Amino acid sequence: MRTADVIVAGAGPSGLRVAARLAAAGLEVRVLERKARVGEAVVCTGIVGREVFGAFGLDRGAVVGEMQTVRLVSPRETEFVYTHPRPFACIVDRERFDGGLAEAAAAAGAVVVCGARVEGAAAGPGGVEVAVRHRDGGLERERAKLLVLATGVDFALQKRLGLSAPADFLMGAQVECAHPGAATAALYFGREVAPGAFAWSVPAGPGRARVGLLTRKDPKARLRAFVDRSLGGPSVREEGPVRVRPVAQGLLPRTCGDRVLAVGEAAGQTKTTTGGGISYGLACADLAAGTALDCFRRAAFGPADLAAYERRWKELLSREILVGQLTRRMCARLSDGRIESLFELARTDGLVPIIRATADFDRHSDLIFALLRRLSFMSFFRDVRDRLGPFCAS
Ligand SMILES: Cc1cc2nc3c(=O)[nH]c(=O)nc-3n(C[C@H](O)[C@H](O)[C@H](O)COP(=O)(O)OP(=O)(O)OC[C@H]3O[C@@H](n4cnc5c(N)ncnc54)[C@H](O)[C@@H]3O)c2cc1C
Structure with a gap:
């Protein structure tokens, strides 16, 4: 049976970041990814705050554009153009972005195995054993001292191991389009377009855009209708499949247990306002790596030993x-x-x-409270502010 210090299930940004940090500290790390290659067919618009690159020492090679201006479009097509004093976000090619993180993990000594789906896991006194289904159908067992679940919105392993899974999801849908007019990012609001959330068109190279929406129901049909009706014009053409993926919502009570912790979207670490999760995942990956290294120093991997991770990430993101x-x-x-x-x-x-x-690209609560204060002459927003009262005080 193959063994390692740490097995990471899932080679998205969160899992690859944990793997790089732990391998750089001298641990033997295996990353098991079910897809045939890292970053394959990821459903993501690829918008990250500009600070992410400096904060996590990441290469900017995957950046395809920057955002300074956003066009907001109302249900009756009133436009409001907001320009920030400086560029506030970058648009990345997710496959290249994830590929860069995989290279960094491999350079630090981690082994990244694609076509390897973690099907089951069980923790015992001496370690954690996982069942790995390979692309050729073969099943292997691997063993480690610690398992990190970085499986994105797939919560099957969390359920088996007694960790929490979200009760609430939004549905995201996105398609690459030829869109000659899409030089500026645009957000669209309204019950017809995306009830409960919003739709977007984000430039992704000359004459191209990632067009998507978040909503509760029928994301694919709504996206098609949005492309036809709201973006309009024969020059806007779908140029790929419409891809749909849920986005986890809400604070999960239990994100670690015996010899296991979850990180990134697998721990519900996503922005509940916009559905973005890359930067939260990277930040929490560093916290997870810090706690894991403490556990290895003490050779103790029980729920109480890993609880420091849950405490730290919730201090950072609960509010x-x-x-x-x-x-x-x-x-x-x-x-x-x-x-x-x-x-x-x-x-x-x-x-x-x-x-x-x-405004802060990744932390929205201060802006929400400032806007609610300004809008509190309207009873609807006064009501929202009152309900958020306990958080306002914190
Ligand atoms: C339409 C849409 C647009 C979005 N746009 C943005 C955006 O602009 N900016 C942003 O920050 N976020 C965005 N997000 C969210 C973002 O994609 C996720 O938050 C982010 O990918 C989470 O990273 P992660 O590493 O936690 O998980 P993921 O990137 O989902 O990686 C998880 C990996 O685990 C693998 N995996 C799953 N189960 C197993 C298993 N059992 N064994 C082995 N491997 C497994 C998966 O194949 C996957 O590669 C968007 C989401 C949607 C749906």
Whole structure:
């Protein structure tokens, strides 16, 4: 039986980052990825805050564009253009981005195996044993001292090992389009377009865009209707398959257990406002690696030893996840008429300085509270603010 210090299930950004950190510290790390290659057919728009590259020492080779201006489009097609004082985000090619992280993990000494699906896992006193299904159908067992679940929105292993899985998901759908007019990123709101969330068109190279939406139901049909009706014009053409993927929502109570911890979307570490998860996953991967290294120093991998990880990541993200989720749920009840009046307010009533002063690409709660304070003359938003009261004080 093959053995290692750590097995990481899943070679997305979160798993690859943990693997790189642990391998760099001298541990023997195996990353098992079910897909045939890292980054294959990832459903993602690839927007990350600009700071991510410096904060995590990442190469910018996967960057295909930067964002400084966003066009917001209301249900009645009123436009509001917001330009930030400086570029605030980068658009990356996810396959190259993940590929760069895989190279970094391999350079640190981790072994990345593709076409290897972790089907089962069980922890015992001497270690954790996993069942690995290979692409040729063969089943192998591998053993390690610690298992890291970085499986994205696949929560099957968490359920088997007694970790939490989300009760709430949004559905994301995206398609690559030829879109000659798509020089600026645009967000579209309204009950017709994407009830409960929003749709987008984000430039992805000359004359091309990633067009997608988040919603609760019928993501594929809604995306097709959006491309036809809202983007309109014969020049906008789908140039690939529409890919659909759920996005985890909510704060998960239990993200570690006996010899196992979950990281990234596998631990629900995603922005509940927008569904973005790359930067939270990378940040929590570093926290997971820190706790794992402490455990290896003490040769203790029980739930109490790994609990420090859960404490640390929740200190960092609980407020963002809970405030975002509550706000988004309440905003899902906004009528198109109320969305129109918000656009009008944005145009005329001083919301822009609040956004400029408070917006942070990855942490939205301060902006949410600042906007709610400004909008509290409307009973709907006063109500939202009151419900978020406990978080406001923290
Ligand atoms: C339409 C859409 C657009 C998005 N746009 C953005 C965006 O612009 N910016 C952003 O930050 N986030 C975005 N996201 C979210 C982002 O894609 C995820 O948060 C991010 O990929 C999570 O990274 P991860 O490493 O935790 O998981 P993943 O990237 O999902 O990686 C998990 C890996 O585990 C593998 N795996 C799963 N189960 C097993 C198993 N049993 N054994 C072995 N391997 C397994 C999977 O094949 C996968 O490669 C978007 C999501 C959607 C749906």
